[in-house]
Amino acid sequence: MMAVSSLRICKGKQLFDEPLSKHTSWRVGGPADRFYTPTDIEDLALFLSDLPLDENIIFLGLGSNLLVRDKGFRGTVISLKGSLSQLELIEDNSLTVGAGASCAKLARFCQRNNLTGGEFFAGIPGLLGGALAMNAGAFGGETWPLVKFVYTINRQGKTFKRTAEDYEIAYRSVTGHSDEWFVSADFQFESGDGEQAALRVKALLDKRSQTQPTGLLSCGSVFKNPHNDYAARLIEASNLKGYSIGNAEVSAKHANFIINTGKAKASDIESLINYIQKKVKQEQGIDLCTEVKIIGEIDND
Ligand SMILES: Cc1cc2nc3c(=O)[nH]c(=O)nc-3n(C[C@H](O)[C@H](O)[C@H](O)COP(=O)(O)OP(=O)(O)OC[C@H]3O[C@@H](n4cnc5c(N)ncnc54)[C@H](O)[C@@H]3O)c2cc1C
Incomplete structure (x- = not known):
């Protein structure tokens, strides 16, 4: 990773190789190279202007709509949890x-x-x-x-x-x-x-x-509702309620939720997302698009 020249005067908290599983509601995701929480807007401006121009940057809230792949994120994650909260x-x-x-x-x-x-x-x-x-x-x-x-x-x-x-x-x-x-x-x-x-x-x-499996590890609705229909209805009609890959499971309570029932990997969740899309397309003729954002390095192994 490139050195960042004036980080000494940035007052925020900087971590390296920070596991993003600690910062997403599915509790999955590999490490971010750099993870920064600014103290205030001036600090954020200074930190950003100091990063290499080709650095990948992503802003993070509570990670409640984010699937981070197991290999993690190559670049800098800026977390606003506990910051800019006026x-x-x-x-x-x-x-x-x-x-x-x-x-x-x-x-x-x-x-x-x-x-x-x-x-x-x-x-x-x-x-x-x-x-x-x-x-x-x-x-x-x-x-x-x-x-x-x-x-x-x-x-x-x-x-x-x-x-x-x-x-x-x-x-x-x-x-x-x-x-x-x-x-x-x-x-x-x-x-x-x-x-x-x-x-x-x-x-x-x-x-x-x-109506929803609140209190379990999820990202809320995984797919956007297609025009004039509901993703949950289409998934249920494709007999996928309760279907699982590894520890990732289609909720029996609300079919548009995927639950991490234990030690799911991001790859289990992503495979289940792909499987649902394939099955719903085959059986209902509809393309489901994800609402959840998927980021991180693809595992080619
Ligand atoms: C149980 C449950 C129920 C939910 N119910 C709903 C619901 O009813 N309606 C609904 O809309 N959503 C729902 N969600 C999804 C989620 O809570 C929302 O999408 C929420 O707005 C995501 O906020 P976050 O701070 O967690 O964003 P994150 O998941 O951290 O980020 C989501 C996306 O926003 C980007 N982002 C974050 N902060 C910034 C920023 N400051 N500037 C630019 N980009 C940024 C990220 O890079 C990422 O692409 C639910 C999720 C869960 C777990």
């Missing part, structure tokens, strides 16, 4: 939120301040940066319709202020400016009754625990 009311019903704030914390902050529209965030087990990158949503709500501005940073450490119009935004998909990463966003909510919002959150979370 949450502030800025003007009438608007908030500025750091990309490292958790979605659950954002939902609670809204309730306390009698703001509505963000209740769905309570059920998303990730950070705001991940929610922006994925256009996370649930129960009819989505991240981007609430965005006024996003603030991004590039590998030179330069920051930008952007709006939704600067991206192509669709269901669980955000494209554009792929050479920049989210550092914060301003959100517009509506004023309402915090207690009512809390009741709605409780109802949403109850519904979620009735």
Whole structure:
């Protein structure tokens, strides 16, 4: 690995060969060459501008939508867990939120301040940066319709202020400016009754625990729902509920979830994803696309 000249003055925490299984909700994934948690935006800018220009870089939230291959990630992972997590009311019903704030914390902050529209965030087990990158949503709500501005940073450490119009935004998909990463966003909510919002959150979370295998090692929905259909329905109709490869198993409770039932390897999960896609294509004639992002070095052995 190339030396990074002024890392001495970067104040964040830097680790080498850090197992990414410690940072993903499936608890799988090999090591990242370098793993950095910045202290603040200035520190992040300095760190990024010091990296070699050809360094692979990926930003990480809570790894709740990420499959990292067993051989790990050649490059630098920037973790925002415990960093850039500010949450502030800025003007009438608007908030500025750091990309490292958790979605659950954002939902609670809204309730306390009698703001509505963000209740769905309570059920998303990730950070705001991940929610922006994925256009996370649930129960009819989505991240981007609430965005006024996003603030991004590039590998030179330069920051930008952007709006939704600067991206192509669709269901669980955000494209554009792929050479920049989210550092914060301003959100517009509506004023309402915090207690009512809390009741709605409780109802949403109850519904979620009735229909999804919460509490087990998963990445939520593995596949995007195809137009006018449900990935879970198609997988179930292909008789794949409970099907397993190694310790990776199609959940018997919700067929669009893959569970790590013990010591699954990333390769078990990836093989199961490929198998599901093949079987659903054969039996239902539909191509399922992954919602989960897959990264890391391919094992050619
Ligand atoms: C039990 C369970 C239930 C779930 N339910 C839902 C649900 O209802 N709805 C839903 O939409 N999702 C759901 N998910 C998936 C996941 O929680 C969301 O996609 C979430 O937004 C991912 O956030 P994260 O911080 O964990 O992102 P990560 O998994 O860490 O990253 C996801 C992607 O975003 C990129 N990224 C992360 N941070 C940044 C940043 N700052 N700038 C640019 N790119 C970045 C990463 O590089 C990666 O490509 C669920 C997951 C689990 C485990």
